[in-house]
Amino acid sequence: MLDKTYDSTAVEPKIAKKWDEADAFRAGANAKPGAETFTIVIPPPNVTGSLHMGHALNNTLQDIMIRFERMRGKDVLWQPGMDHAGIATQMVVERRLMERQQHRRDMGRDAFIEKVWEWKAESGGLIFNQLKRLGASCDWSRERFTMDDGLSEAVLEVFVSLYKEGLIYKDMRLVNWDPKLLTAISDIEVEQIEVKGNLWYLRYPLEPGVTYQHPIAFDEESKASEWETRDYLVVATTRPETMLGDSGVAVHPSDERYKLLIGKHVILPIVGRRIPIVADEYPDPTAGTGAVKMTPAHDFNDFDVGKRRGLRVINVLAADGSITIKDNEDFLEGLDNPAALHGAWDELEGKDRFEARKIIVRILEEAALVDKIEPHKHMVPHGDRGGVPIEPRLTEQWYVDAKTMAEPAIASVRDGRTRFVPKNWDKTYYEWMENIQPWCISRQLWWGHQIPAWYGPDGQVFVEKTEEEALQAAIQHYLSHEGPMKAYVEELLENFKPGEILTRDEDVLDTWFSSALWPFSTLGWPEETPELARYYPTNVLVTGFDIIFFWVARMMMMGLHFMKDENGDPVEPFGTVYIHALVRDKNGQKMSKSKGNVIDPIELIDQYGADSLRFTLAIMAAQGRDVKLDPARVAGYRNFGTKLWNATRFAEMNGVKSDPHFVPEAAELTINRWILTELARTERDVTEALEAYRFNDAAGALYRFVWNQFCDWYLELLKPVFIGDDEDGKAEAQACSAYVLEEIYKLLHPFMPFMTEELWEHTAGEGAVRDGLVCHAQWPSPSYADDVAADEINWLIDLVSGIRSVRSEMNVPPAATAPLVFIGANSVTRERLYRHDAAIKRLARVEAVSLADTAPKAAAQIVVAEATVCLPLGSLIDLDAEKSRLEKAIAKSESEIARIVGKLSNEKFVANANPDVVSAERDRLEELESQLSSLQVALSRVSEVG
Structure with a gap:
């Protein structure tokens, strides 16, 4: 006999063990020969991760599809694996070492990497055990890791191939820089946090002899403006510390206030540099003063304006976010008298950016160059791992020519070879892909795939899969070119010191680079494995909307570039991308630790x-x-x-x-x-x-x-x-x-x-x-x-359900029984009444069933099929009291509905309130309207009976 109650804590481990012992989820093990394949690759969770509600939703949906297709007889592979999670993993291990007063730079790269692998063996992969608790039916025998030997080989193959095709290159560009972790980070690792700050309005003196008329007041009656003569421009900024790197001031070409100043110059305070006033479409004449300081080395928008207008790029921040100006050649270049302001520079040199901000504001206030200061709430980008504000920083990094690689990926979706579900996400995909920027793939970390690039003594780069291949390429290069480097290399070779010819690039690859290869690298590529031939391409990818660009698009680009069919045509990595939504709390708010509303699936x-x-x-x-x-x-x-x-x-x-x-x-x-x-x-x-x-x-x-x-x-x-x-x-x-x-x-x-x-x-x-x-x-x-049988029993269910609803709506005591009168019943209904008489009486608490030509008095009526069904209730309830109760409930619902409608009709409320609050009010309105409808139906029944 089955136990009286179901005990999940006892059953689930037992069933999991049974599946494990039966090797129930191994690909191909239970499929018939020649069976159609069905493949899903798991979005690889971070090796540092634990199961959160997004994982639970994502993997539940995948498992539903996998179990469904497995039972349909397909040869199913759900490929599991984990991502090495460069920054996250390095931080975990560094924190552990710091507890023992150890630092990675003291122990050296190789020893640190050994510690990471030790941690991975001990603690990594907790999330896999949690996925098994969820019931995920992956082929666990095929578990992969983005740093295992096979996937590392795939990474090398792709990097070297793309480099030699000109699709990977080095460039100086702005990147998201984490001053705490000292590395470039991707956009997805940046979170916008609202902070309370200030908007400083700073006066930049115009070059000697230049003035202009600036409006200071406007008279509505006369439509005339008051003007004053100014020999300075006012710029508004939330980051005074970056002004040291300003190389221009931009104004909109249509801004009448500044038209005559375009082409003139201002003198940059504290620095003394003469910088131009340029016209560009970027400044908003209605925001701030309409004049915007340009710091191309420390702002992405300014960098773009600087490229268009030929402004210099002057970096004044070190990697850790401190000020560096005294020995900074870029900063000192072009200054007429760099020693003149060394007092201020001495005070600023080496200071943290936020400390430097205070010093700069103080200096400018002392010089009467602060026009005003306003409190200002604004969004500041923070690194999600380091937890500090990121800096746009000009550095030399490795890039992928994403624009070229995106073209086939765009065409695949546009032509329907890969489709998004829901379909509206393809618009987001197009917007991102058609405006794609070069993809920065280098990170200043130690944990990850080290970039396979080596540098010769003169900086010449050699990209190969191994150091031996790079050395041979370097020797061939230097010995085939006359000059001092040829002699230098020949001397090294004569003295058996070939190891001194090359130095390896210390950077590692962005984690997304290796995960972009996931659909085919996990199947053994670049080897032509049987698994790759059978299970690629995959069928469905299940993922969240937040990584459409970071992961989905990059898998599309890499898959189409490297995977070909028997005719040599590119093959998409998946046919369908299912985008699931967010899991929020019961009030519709996004889960976060700060809100205290995180729900743990375990x-x-x-x-x-x-x-x-x-x-x-x-x-x-x-x-x-x-x-x-x-x-x-x-x-x-x-x-x-x-x-x-x-x-x-x-x-x-x-x-x-x-x-x-x-x-x-x-x-x-x-x-x-x-x-x-x-x-x-x-x-x-x-x-x-x-x-x-x-x-x-x-x-x-x-x-x-x-x-x-x-x-x-x-x-x-x-x-x-x-x-x-x-x-x-x-x-x-x-x-x-x-x-x-x-x-x-x-x-x-x-x-x-x-x-x-x-x-x-x-x-x-x-x-x-x-x-x-x-x-x-x-x-x-x-x-x-059997539609006849179905119609008959469904008729019986509708009848009993209808009677029960009337009794409930009208507060008929549960134990009370009433007669049932049918009007207009045809022969089919009469036969059904005869056959199901006992069931009707038992299930609907009816004392007798009869047929009539007219409805009895004080009877509630419902329609079932062609017949009108009457339930005389006048003697069973107090009609007046019930009517009064319902009217009060209706009035209360209507009042609450009016209140919410008023709030939602207020444009300011909808525009300014937290979106989660607005959503909750809309849900409450929908609930109240449904409740009101039920109450009105109940009142109409009571009124009819009365």
Whole structure:
């Protein structure tokens, strides 16, 4: 006998062990020869990571598809693996070392990398165990790591190939620089944080002899302006410390205030440099003063303006964000008397950027060059790992020519070879790809794929897969060119010192570089492996919208460049990209530690079981809509699992057991033929929904069938059969119930794998063992249909449900019974009333059923099919009191609705309020409007009866 209650803490480890012992998820192990393949590569989680709610949603959806296609007989591969997570991992290990007063630079690169590998072996990969707890059915035997030997070989192959094709190169450009971690970081590692700061309005003196008329007031009546003569420009800035690197001031060409100043110069305070006033479309005449200081070395927009207008790029910040000017050749170049202001420079040299800001403001105030200071809230980019404001910094880095590589990737989506679901995300993809900038791929770290570039004594770069190959290329290069380098190399070779010819580039590659190769590197490329030939290209990629550009687009670029079919044509890495939404808290707010609203999926699994969490995420995963997760919803869907468990136990107590000889087409009882028809409809609905990535629709169809049709109606209507004297009818009901339960286990398995695997084994029959696991069972193929039986039982359900709704709406006491009067019933309805008289009376609490030509007085009325059904209730309830109660509830709902409508109609509220608050108000309005509609229906019924 099945246990009275389902214990997920006991069942889930047992089932996980069973899958593991059976090697249940190995690719190809259970597929028939020649089976169609279905491949998904897991978005590789960071080796430092732990399961968060985004992972839980992402991997639940992947697993649903994987289990679905595996049961459909396909040769399924869900490729697992982890990303080495350069910055995150290096920070973890450095923190551990610092606890022991050790620093990576003291121990050296090789020793530090050994420590990282030791940490990875000890602690890395926690998230894989958590994914297994979630039920992820990856082929765990094929686990890959972006730093393993095979993937490292792929990285070398790609880097060297792209370099020799001219698609990888070095360049001096601005990058996001983390002054704490001392490395370039990608845009996705930058988070915008609102800070309370100031807007400083600074006066830049015009060059001697130059003045202009500046408007200071405007008279509305006369339409005349007051003007004053100025010999300075006022610029507004949130970052006074960067003014030391200013090389110009920009104004909009249409700004009448400054037209006559274009081409003139200002004298940069503190520095004394003469810098030009240039015209450019970038400044907004309505923002600040309309005049913008240009610091091309420390601002991305300024860098672009500087390129257009020929402004110098002057870097005044060291790698750690401190001021560097005294020995800075770029800074000193062009100054007439660099010694004149050394007092101020001495005070600033080496100061942290924020300390330098205070000093500069003080100096400018003393010189009467601060026009005004305003409090100013603004967004400041921070490094998500280092936690400090990032600096745009001019450095020499390695880049990929992303614009060239993006063209085939754009065409693939535009031509439909790869499609986004939901489709609207292709617009985002196009916007990013069509405006793509060079991709900075170098990082100033030690953990990662070290760039395979070596430099000769004169700076000549040699890019090869190994140092030996680079050395041979260097020797060939230098010995074939006459000059001092030839003699120098010849001397080294004569003295057996070839190791002194080259120095390796210390930088490592951006983590996204290796993960861009993930769909094919994990299958053994650059080797022509059997796995690569069979499982590439992959079918679906499931990911979040935030990495469409950082990962999806780059996989497209790399896949199309390196993977070809038998005709030599490029092959896309995946045919479909499914973009899932965010998981937010129950109020629609984004989860964050600072808000204290982060929900830990492992805690939910501990409390409610993995199946409950999975089903909740699936049924809420509507395309294009964020998931607003309330743990109470997980508890609710645990009740759904409990409902199925109890239904199985009830069936078992009534002699239901697996009958391999049961044939649906042979069923004779109408109730059985109805449930078999509804089962087939559900099977079709679930299959079609999963094929279209409508996970919520699939889960919703299963919920309705299992809870409503099977548990609430089918088993309830079978009770008289189970306890009756018709042995043949009882045997058919038992066999049919067992059959439907087995089909339910199959349909629910992708969503709730642990419970369904347990029930599948348990319900095999007394002492019997099923032939295989439910995860390998054949997916249902619906064919059964009996529309006549389905119509009849659905009529009965509609009738009973309608009566129950009326009783509930009108507050009829649960124990009270009332007569039921049918008006206008045709012959079919009359036959149904006769056949189901006992069920109607029992389920709807009806004392008698009769037919009439006119409606009785004080009766609530509903329409079922062609007939009007009357329920005389005048003697069962206080109509006046009920009417008063409903009117008060309606008034309260209408008042609350009016309040919310007023708020949402206020443009200022919608524009300025937190988007999460606005969304919550809209959801509340929708809920109240639905509630009001139900109350109004109930009032109309009471009024009609009265």
